[in-house]
Amino acid sequence: MNNDNPARAEDRAAAYWRENVKLLCALLAIWFAVSFGAGILFADALNHIRIGGFKLGFWFAQQGSIITFVILIFVYAARMRAIERRLGVSDD
Amino acid sequence: MDAQTLTFIFVGLSFALYIGIAIWSRAGSTSEFYVAGGHVHPIANGMATAADWMSAASFISMAGIIAFAGYDASVYLMGWTGGYVLLALLLAPYLRKFGQFTVPDFIGERYYSKAARVVAVICLIVVSFTYIAGQMRGVGVVFSRFLDMPIQWGVVTGMGVVFFYAVLGGMKGITYTQVAQYCVLIFAYLVPAVFISMLVTGNPIPQLGLGADAAEAGVPVLEKLDAALVDLGFAAFTEGTKSKIDIFAITLALMVGTAGLPHVIVRFFTVPKVSDARKSAGYALAFIAILYTTAPAVGAFARLNFIESVHEKSYAEAPGWVKGWEGIGLIAWLDKNGDGVIQYGPGAPFEGRPDYADGTGAHGERRLNNAPTANGNEIHVDRDIMVLANPEIAKLPGWVIALVAAGGVAAALSTAAGLLLVISTAISHDLLKKTFRPQITEKTELRAARGAAAAAILVAGYLGINPPGFVAQVVALAFGLAAASLFPAILMGIFFKRINREGAVAGMVAGLVFTLAYIVYFKSPWFGAVNDADHWLFGISPEGIGVIGMALNFILAVAVSRYTAPTPVAVRAMVDDIRMPSSVKEPGL
Incomplete structure (x- = not known):
């Protein structure tokens, strides 16, 4: 019996939900780290580092976090699609 | 043209x-x-x-x-x-x-x-x-x-x-x-x-x-x-x-x-x-x-x-956009030291919103009734004009x-x-x-x-x-209320099957009432509350209080759901269904 792709429908549904929640948590950790972490809590420390004319903490708060957010959503969409195809629950 | x-x-x-x-x-x-x-x-x-x-x-x-x-x-x-x-x-x-x-x-x-x-x-x-x-x-x-x-x-x-x-x-x-x-x-x-x-x-x-x-x-x-x-x-x-x-x-x-x-x-x-x-x-x-x-x-x-175009520049030579926006009341200049030159600095230049008097002052500026403040700033600018004025500022x-x-x-x-x-x-x-x-x-x-x-x-x-002056003050309200009422109810509805009717309603009402009350208390003129960090709960301003409202909502929803009847089977099945992107297909289909 293949654990990655269980045959029974209920098992696949449960596996799908587990993988979804795991992926969610990982991506939300990054979401938190770039905005609340780099942009707010550690902004002062990061401001000692300079990239071009930017202080790094300031850059994360006003540019970097936003760019990361966009990437996170597309990564989530792509990874979910892969999971759904593997488990036979995709919607296309 | x-x-x-x-x-x-x-x-x-x-x-x-x-x-x-x-x-x-x-x-x-x-x-x-x-x-x-x-x-x-x-x-x-x-x-x-x-x-x-x-x-x-x-x-x-x-x-x-x-x-x-x-x-x-x-x-x-x-x-x-x-x-x-x-x-x-x-x-x-x-x-x-x-x-x-x-x-x-x-x-x-x-x-x-x-x-x-x-x-x-x-x-x-x-x-x-x-x-x-x-x-x-x-x-x-x-x-x-x-x-x-x-x-x-x-x-x-x-x-x-x-x-x-x-x-x-x-x-x-x-x-x-x-x-x-x-x-x-x-x-x-x-x-x-x-x-x-x-x-x-x-x-x-x-x-x-x-x-x-x-x-x-x-x-x-x-x-x-x-x-x-x-x-x-x-x-x-x-x-x-x-x-x-x-x-x-x-x-x-x-x-x-x-x-x-x-x-x-x-x-x-x-x-x-x-x-x-x-x-x-x-x-x-x-x-x-x-x-x-x-x-x-x-x-x-x-x-x-803005700093380069107005600070230490004489009003007479100020760029046209300054006078254009002054004309509709979004810029105001009060020549406190009487030198005909605009000085810019921190703090409000005068008490309250600009209150224009009839006629013009010594340098052609619109006269003001407002009492000057003690600081050195002479210019009032409404921050909303920045995007609209940008093309003019950049000529x-x-x-x-x-x-x-x-x-x-x-x-x-x-x-x-x-x-x-x-x-x-x-x-x-x-x-x-x-x-x-x-x-x-x-x-x-x-x-x-x-x-x-x-x-x-x-x-x-x-x-x-x-x-209503109130509305402009409380844009925070829209976000705070959405954060404290709707978001937790939807999130828990999807991710936690155990949350039931009693829990959700109690949570939404508590989040809504708490957030609304906090914002109204600090933002409205009715209670005479001092709106500053020393008086806020945990140092959180009314703009951010939705977070506490949200936490209240979550806590109450979980607690009340624990002690009331479990979610009906049909509703649990509905939650299972919305979690899946499609009905589960048999392999090979």
């Missing part, structure tokens, strides 16, 4: 375009009216969501707020974009799978209760009306500045156009108009930003220009701006003045609030599939990010330009000014239309069809939806012409 004629032409052409689209995309059924039939392409929905989301505040005010608040304004940048991550990961796909028309639909069915639905409708209406008054006002401000029209006629014109395409086309008309409006507003935002970035740094890409060296100075723009501000006695642009906990709370409240705003959520009901809802949220945020990453550059450049040609005006109107109208739709849907669908008059036919419901949209436009227009 002068800028004003061009503005008439640009705004007029954009209106003709929106009306044309409305006629082409009339709604024939409630499904088309509420969710555009569920056939919108994810990219088109992304653009529509971006236009829906970016309001007059994003277009007109945000760069100005950044210009004057610097790092502190990061709360808006992160808060109004980070919410899309929550939306895409935690809400949109499941609500799409649920597949009905409104946010109260979900709450009502998931918590098997009309009371929950009605509470959701109340939250939705408070949130949406708070928001919409500002939009109509935005249209009015653009009209009055660029077309020399009284604000009320601007509002009435805007109402007329929205009326036409929202009432006729419903969600379908609104969606395709919003796609056009996104194109207009993003083009209008970028053109002057690119020009100004070139002017200030020589780099045409504003996001890179912000990190580049200032032309001729040889030091980075941000360093130059920091130095100039510190020199004048302000805090440095790249460093904050707010406490960390407050910045943290406001950012979180705005993010969660964004994810819980009904007019944004409902946009994801319009795409064909669950996977499209995820993708579409990505496109939406990408389209939004184009403006949101440009805004900090515009803000920083504008502040630098750009008339067509750019006209374009910015059309963009500002597009931003305001697109958001207003989205809000009107959720209000009318909540009334015709949630209150009428699902609560009080379930026997009505689809045709009657559609007629009711159109009627409710028309009525909501009238109310919004009235609020735009006679803005």
